[in-house]
Amino acid sequence: KAGVTQTPRYLIKTRGQQVTLSCSPISGHRSVSWYQQTPGQGLQFLFEYFSETQRNKGNFPGRFSGRQFSNSRSEMNVSTLELGDSALYLCASSLDAGARGNTIYFGEGSWLTVV
Amino acid sequence: DQQVKQNSPSLSVQEGRISILNCDYTNSMFDYFLWYKKYPAEGPTFLISISSIKDKNEDGRFTVFLNKSAKHLSLHIVPSQPGDSAVYFCAASDGGTSYGKLTFGQGTILTVHP
Numbered sequence: 001k002a003g004v005t006q007t008p009r010y011l012i013k014t015r016g017q018q019v020t021l022s023c024s025p026i027s028g029h030r031s032v033s034w035y036q037q038t039p040g041q042g043l044q045f046l047f048e049y050f051s052e053t054q055r056n057k058g059n060f061p062g063r064f065s066g067r068q069f070s071n072s073r074s075e076m077n078v079s080t081l082e083l084g085d086s087a088l089y090l091c092a093s094s095l096d097a098g099a100r101g102n103t104i105y106f107g108e109g110s111w112l113t114v115v
Numbered sequence: 116d117q118q119v120k121q122n123s124p125s126l127s128v129q130e131g132r133i134s135i136l137n138c139d140y141t142n143s144m145f146d147y148f149l150w151y152k153k154y155p156a157e158g159p160t161f162l163i164s165i166s167s168i169k170d171k172n173e174d175g176r177f178t179v180f181l182n183k184s185a186k187h188l189s190l191h192i193v194p195s196q197p198g199d200s201a202v203y204f205c206a207a208s209d210g211g212t213s214y215g216k217l218t219f220g221q222g223t224i225l226t227v228h229p
Contacts, residue, residue, distance in 0.1 A: 004158070033215050035217075042221045043217075045216050050215065104161070104215070105161060108157055109156075109157070
């Protein structure tokens with residue numbers, strides 16, 4: 001079955017602009033979470049959505065936001081981009097991450113470069 | 116405050132030998148742990164997980180051991196193969212509705228030499 005799909009894979013934006021990244025979870029998965037990977041900070045949790053509701057949130061500024069649609073697809077948005085937002089953004093899905101033992105599967109990521 | 120730590124940035128082993136990757140955590144609320152393998156420019160690939168009610172879980176060449184009292188877990192790969200060369204991340208979650216929030220270690224680069 002198809003894995004977690006993220007689009008676009010690569011993009012370049014200018015400081016001050018905004019960006020929207022998209023994620024399609026594995027079919028049947030209802031939980032979608034987002035992570036940021038940078039060389040300095042490693043893999044950091046952004047937020048998690050379940051049934052269109054944000055269930056968990058990491059320590060990121062309000063410029064980072066997300067949403068989940070009724071078909072479980074998710075988008076994340078970063079407004080007023082800063083150079084430090086350059087990173088690999090990873091989407092992950094699971095059947096229901098609210099239940100112990102549910103494995104979380106990751107997509108290939110979206111590489112964002114802010115210039 | 117890094118709640119999940121992988122203190123060895125890199126590990127080099129010979130093909131056929133055992134690879135042991137270590138992970139320590141500080142948050143006693145963590146009760147589910149996962150190991151992921153990652154290549155550059157790709158997403159992490161799930162390897163194996165363990166619940167805090169167990170002390171060992173095996174899947175083929177991969178075995179994860181959990182020592183709750185020491186807040187330590189380790190991933191054993193036997194026998195190691197050159198294709199295992201990648202970055203390995205330990206991750207933890209603390210239950211309830213927070214199983215969707217993983218806290219990752221900084222990763223260990225494993226190199227398996229032919």
